[in-house]
Amino acid sequence: MKQLVLKNDYMGKNPIIRIEFPYDFELKEMVKQFPGCNWDTKKKVWWVSYADERITEMIGFFEGKVSLDYRALKKVEIPKIPPGLPHLTASQGIEIGKFEDWMRNKRYSKSTVKTYKDAVRIFLRFLSNKAIEEIENEDLEKFNKEYILAKGYSSSYQNQVVNGIKLFFQNRRGIKFNPEIVYRPKREKLLPNVLSKEEVSKILNAPTNLKHRLMLMFLYACGLRRGELLALKFQHIQRERGLLLVKQAKGKKDRVVTLPAPLILELEKYYKAYKPKEYIFEGQKGGSYSEKSLAEVLKNAVKKAGIKKTVTPHWLRHSYATHLLERGTDLRYIQELLGHKSSKTTEIYTHVSQKSIQQITSPLEDLDL
Structure with a gap:
């Protein structure tokens, strides 16, 4: 499979992502179609403006067409307010x-x-x-x-x-x-990023640190958003019922999700080792664990697992929902577990479920070849 190499660079003072590859007409035409892609006549390179979400967008756009090598790409801290603009009055x-x-x-x-x-x-x-x-x-x-x-x-x-x-x-x-x-622009209809069960298993088994492993297990086993995970307290655990209460999640709604037995056992080991006071996952100086540290934990686990994808915590939530659907769980229950207001939001997982896609028979099989 053809490959694109992504590297950091700057266009003036603005960070960009260079897209490098040996000249190939078909590959060039494909790269040109990526939204926001530009050709620099001086540097003789294709590029897009740097943003954290651009990597995920590129993976989705080029998936199955070319492979992406972004090992040399480093995270860039973008100023909250762009330089060169006047100060507010x-x-x-x-x-x-x-x-x-x-x-x-x-x-x-x-x-x-x-x-x-x-x-x-x-x-x-x-x-x-x-x-x-x-x-x-x-x-x-x-x-x-x-x-x-x-x-x-x-x-x-x-x-x-x-x-x-x-x-x-x-x-x-x-x-x-x-x-x-004022009208809002049309949203891009991007499919959720989903990991295979084998990939999830590798990621969850990668951390040697008990706390790091448990955080990733919670994200996948309960389909949690990162903010929901970091807000968890032990009073939200209903061990006897095998349930977890997710308090004041998106939309200020409470919901209940299943708490699998293997997760409860890991939670007991963790409590004995760490003895957290307020939040289940606390930072070094107390209070809840930071989102930045959680992202770093996942990044290290993905790298150790040998997975060449820019996995975010939300990928584990997407994978949880998709794997539930593939096991035959009713879409209405998945909607409740995820805390979706509309069933249309949940229905997107039917587009990435292997079970649904594999049941389709290609018309090619009806031909006498």
Whole structure:
């Protein structure tokens, strides 16, 4: 199979991902089709703007077509606010502070508050601190074209930014900007990334550290989001019933998931060894374990398992749902276990289930060859 080699580089001050390969016409045409891909005439290389989610997008796009070698690719810390833009005025800073307080009072999640606040900050700075009362819908169109699309950001990021800006202006009065006529871009219909059972087994068996192994087991065995895992406390464990209570998950909803016996046994060993005080998984200085450290734990386990994929914690949740479906679990139960509001969200796993796909017979088999 043909191969693309991904490396770090910079286009001016902006981090990019170089896409290197020996000249091949078909391969070149395929690379050109990847969203946000550009050709640098000076460096003679294809490239995309750097973003953590770009690796996952590239894996999904090129899967089954070419192999990706990203061993030389290093994580880049991107500044929260791009350099080269003017600082916010004092009055704008106050308005954004009020917006942040309003979101917190409405009980928006921490990640949503941060994302929306950062979106508004970048938008206002991009407009050279134009008075909020003078901002029009055309300004958002310009920002979308000259900032989001020009830098090759994903439609998912674009949606988050538009949502944050719309919400900010919905709290304003006497302005030209009309958030009601702003339309969100169409979401990319990407299939969830799913690991095979063999791959999951290798990842779970890779860590020698008991805590690290147990965290990864919880993600897969209970289909947890990373935030749900890190918020777990021992009072959420219902050992006698073999259940785990997931408190105040996405959408501020509680739900109950099954707690398999092997996980309970590992949990007992872990408690005797670590004796955590509040959270099941605590950091070195107390409090809950950090998302960054969890990501590093998984990254090391994947590397040790010899798996050449950019696996994230959410891959284990996707794999849990898909493997349940392949075992014959009713889709309605999977929806409840995952905490999905709509059954349409859960139905996406039918597109990646081997059981569903393997039952299809190709019309080729009906031909007399």
